[in-house]
Amino acid sequence: MSTPPGPAADFPRIFPLAAYFRARLGGAARKVPLDAGFSCPNRDGTLSRAGCVFCNPAGSGTGLFAQGHSLAQQWARLAPRLRARHPKALLLAYLQSYTNTHASAGRLRDVLDEISALPGVAGLCLGTRPDCLDAEGDCARLDALAAFAERGAATGRGQPGPGFVQLDLGLQSADDRVLERAGRGHDAACFARAARAAAARGLSVCAHLVHGLPGAGPHDLRDSVDFLNGLPVAGVKLHNLLVCRGTALEGMWRAGRFVPSGREDYAQAVVAALARLRPDICVQRLAADPAPGELLAPDWGADKAGTLARIRAELHRRNTWQGRDGFCPDSPPRWGDTVEETP
Numbered sequence: 004m005s006t007p008p009g010p011a012a013d014f015p016r017i018f019p020l021a022a023y024f025r026a027r028l029g030g031a032a033r034k035v036p037l038d039a040g041f042s043c044p045n046r047d048g049t050l051s052r053a054g055c056v057f058c059n060p061a062g063s064g065t066g067l068f069a070q071g072h073s074l075a076q077q078w079a080r081l082a083p084r085l086r087a088r089h090p091k092a093l094l095l096a097y098l099q100s101y102t103n104t105h106a107s108a109g110r111l112r113d114v115l116d117e118i119s120a121l122p123g124v125a126g127l128c129l130g131t132r133p134d135c136l137d138a139e140g141d142c143a144r145l146d147a148l149a150a151f152a153e154r155g156a157a158t159g160r161g162q163p164g165p166g167f168v169q170l171d172l173g174l175q176s177a178d179d180r181v182l183e184r185a186g187r188g189h190d191a192a193c194f195a196r197a198a199r200a201a202a203a204r205g206l207s208v209c210a211h212l213v214h215g216l217p218g219a220g221p222h223d224l225r226d227s228v229d230f231l232n233g234l235p236v237a238g239v240k241l242h243n244l245l246v247c248r249g250t251a252l253e254g255m256w257r258a259g260r261f262v263p264s265g266r267e268d269y270a271q272a273v274v275a276a277l278a279r280l281r282p283d284i285c286v287q288r289l290a291a292d293p294a295p296g297e298l299l300a301p302d303w304g305a306d307k308a309g310t311l312a313r314i315r316a317e318l319h320r321r322n323t324w325q326g327r328d329g330f331c332p333d334s335p336p337r338w339g340d341t342v343e344e345t346p
């Protein structure tokens with residue numbers, strides 16, 4: 004048995020994104036946010052027009068597609084800026100807005116063809132909902148993504164090519180009652196089916212979780228991590244719930260029917276959840292990032308750096324690390340060399 008490091012020891016206590024990219028892609032990588040003009044079934048009336056309780060009508064989008072900017076034009080505008088700042092980093096296309104598989108398989112294939120043709124693209128990250136992947140049907144969209152990944156891996160351009168495909172898949176909570184109150188329109192079992200179907204095709208799955216949703220119990224984040232541990236998930240993004248302009252949550256907050264969590268509560272919940280998280284799951288985000296001008300509450304939601312510092316301090320104070328409770332009680336795996344890699 005190895006000697007556990009003491010509280011004073013400074014070492015990476017979570018599996019950070021930089022180390023994951025090094026392992027998967029052979030080096031640093033940056034994401035170029037792109038808008039392909041997809042909608043969302045929870046916004047366009049397919050499921051509902053209300054949206055998830057925390058989502059504003061912009062759906063995390065830039066709106067550039069609606070303004071007439073093609074993917075190639077968006078890439079031409081944004082990629083050189085990132086290249087100038089991070090000359091050694093690989094660039095990944097990141098379809099972030101709305102639900103990027105909410106279309107026919109043919110439309111998705113057209114978008115993937117456009118992405119393949121972007122100069123220097125080294126992979127794809129794509130945000131979507133678990134009920135928009137056909138995991139129970141003919142799997143045409145998942146097959147299109149898998150074909151895109153295989154095609155990219157075979158390009159032989161001396162770099163990884165778009166062979167790397169990550170699906171950013173919203174779960175938010177593993178508690179179906181919480182999902183229902185949040186207006187998600189899918190349950191946890193739907194997420195599990197989608198994650199298994201995607202991973203079976205070689206696609207990486209990064210799950211999104213939110214702490215402090217209406218009706219969530221004090222251990223919701225920890226329990227959701229336990230749920231993810233049983234699935235073929237490669238990454239997780241953790242978020243504090245923000246009250247943003249234009250959301251259903253804004254109305255609840257203004258009426259006094261919702262009170263956001265405090266920063267200390269969030270830090271404690273995150274550290275407890277991280278200690279349960281499987282050590283091979285990369286922690287890709289530790290706190291939410293509000294878009295400029297959208298945050299109403301809590302005040303501390305605008306200070307992401309302060310939240311990250313509080314989480315880091317609490318990991319250190321408890322002398323704990325990712326996976327300590329159940330996977331690696333004696334010492335953490337060697338994820339990286341520096342503590343600065345924490346996302």
Ligand code: SF4
Binds near residue numbers: 059
């Ligand atoms: S959070 Fe995602 S799934 Fe929910 S309404 Fe917004 S875009 Fe749709």
